[in-house]
Amino acid sequence: MEFLRPATWAEALEAKAAMPGAAPIQGGTDMMVEINFDVHRPDALLDLNRVAELARWTTEEDGRLRVGAGVPYARLIAELGDRLPGLAQAARTVGSPQIRNRGTVGGNLGAASPAGDSHPPLLAGDAVIEVESAARGVRMIPAAEFYLGVKRSALRPDELIRAFWMSPASGPQYFSKVGTRNAMVIAVCSFAIALHPGERRVGTGIGSAAPTPRRAVAAEEFLAAELDWDARLDPEVLRRFGELASEAASPIDDVRGTAGYRRHAIGVMARRTLTWAWNEFRSGHLGRRAG
Ligand SMILES: Cc1cc2nc3c(=O)[nH]c(=O)nc-3n(C[C@H](O)[C@H](O)[C@H](O)COP(=O)(O)OP(=O)(O)OC[C@H]3O[C@@H](n4cnc5c(N)ncnc54)[C@H](O)[C@@H]3O)c2cc1C
Numbered sequence: 193m194e195f196l197r198p199a200t201w202a203e204a205l206e207a208k209a210a211m212p213g214a215a216p217i218q219g220g221t222d223m224m225v226e227i228n229f230d231v232h233r234p235d236a237l238l239d240l241n242r243v244a245e246l247a248r249w250t251t252e253e254d255g256r257l258r259v260g261a262g263v264p265y266a267r268l269i270a271e272l273g274d275r276l277p278g279l280a281q282a283a284r285t286v287g288s289p290q291i292r293n294r295g296t297v298g299g300n301l302g303a304a305s306p307a308g309d310s311h312p313p314l315l316a317g318d319a320v321i322e323v324e325s326a327a328r329g330v331r332m333i334p335a336a337e338f339y340l341g342v343k344r345s346a347l348r349p350d351e352l353i354r355a356f357w358m359s360p361a362s363g364p365q366y367f368s369k370v371g372t373r374n375a376m377v378i379a380v381c382s383f384a385i386a387l388h389p390g391e392r393r394v395g396t397g398i399g400s401a402a403p404t405p406r407r408a409v410a411a412e413e414f415l416a417a418e419l420d421w422d423a424r425l426d427p428e429v430l431r432r433f434g435e436l437a438s439e440a441a442s443p444i445d446d447v448r449g450t451a452g453y454r455r456h457a458i459g460v461m462a463r464r465t466l467t468w469a470w471n472e473f474r475s476g477h478l479g480r481r482a483g
Contacts, residue, residue, distance in 0.1 A: 194236035209326040212349035214238040219294035261298025278313035278365030304345040311405030312384030312397030325351040339404035363387030364472040368461040380449040383461035401441035408440035437462030
């Protein structure tokens with residue numbers, strides 16, 4: 193197996209164009225497991241660790257954060273936890289400290305597992321994925337259009353993920369994950385919520401309860417129509433939101449849980465996360481900041 197080590201982004205794109213079968217490797221926390229278990233034997237490995245810009249994040253002119261695909265979870269938590277609280281919460285549940293020191297959102301997107309923990313908060317927070325190829329340049333793909341099937345994404349064979357873009361939170365954000373134990377666990381299912389008070393809108397993301405991570409679109413539309421932002425949370429609105437979130441899932445039975453359990457748990461987590469977010473919003477913490 194060849195091992196390619198580009199030093200710059202341009203070199204990485206050229207290498208990927210010349211050898212589309214080369215598998216990118218960032219933290220290696222997914223890739224090395226696949227190679228060790230012989231699940232996947234790529235023609236070549238394209239090591240992105242020397243491409244320094246992938247490990248940087250910046251605030252862009254429009255105020256959005258542009259986070260390089262190679263920023264590990266541990267840094268995301270430490271450096272961006274205040275601005276991307278939902279994603280940071282999800283990051284804290286990934287693996288162990290060792291995995292969080294190496295693993296990245298870029299790698300989570302590259303693997304595109306329905307159980308990947310970064311996907312629900314990326315969906316709830318309207319993230320956009322920046323991908324690039326030497327031949328066609330940059331494509332900006334909204335997270336909601338990125339996931340196409342089980343471990344399949346919109347990324348083309350000659351493309352690499354460069355960064356994801358996300359606005360700093362304008363309201364409370366929460367992530368909830370059910371696992372078979374408290375740490376080092378793949379999600380049985382998960383749910384993320386992001387309040388966007390300026391737009392009187394709530395974003396959602398469902399994990400590990402459908403072939404792809406997905407938004408609970410009908411539940412979001414219901415809240416956009418029914419949520420009274422100046423009042424206490426109506427129990428009937430909360431109940432219906434949970435029901436619609438649960439209906440948005442299309443889970444399977446597998447070793448980690450049954451479809452019925454997952455559907456039920458999504459409804460519970462949707463109600464819980466909305467309650468947490470609403471209480472925080474009403475207590476004025478982020479609500480005032482969002483104006
Ligand atoms: C013990 C253990 C526990 C884990 N726990 C969790 C967990 O709780 N939650 C969770 O979500 N995941 C978990 N994982 C999986 C893994 O840690 C995550 O998916 C992580 O985000 C992968 O990031 P990475 O940088 O290590 O990716 P890598 O292993 O380097 O790559 C993963 C995939 O993405 C592709 N890729 C990487 N970078 C790019 C790029 N720039 N452009 C295009 N494709 C790219 C690779 O080719 C590969 O297909 C766990 C793994 C282990 C070993």
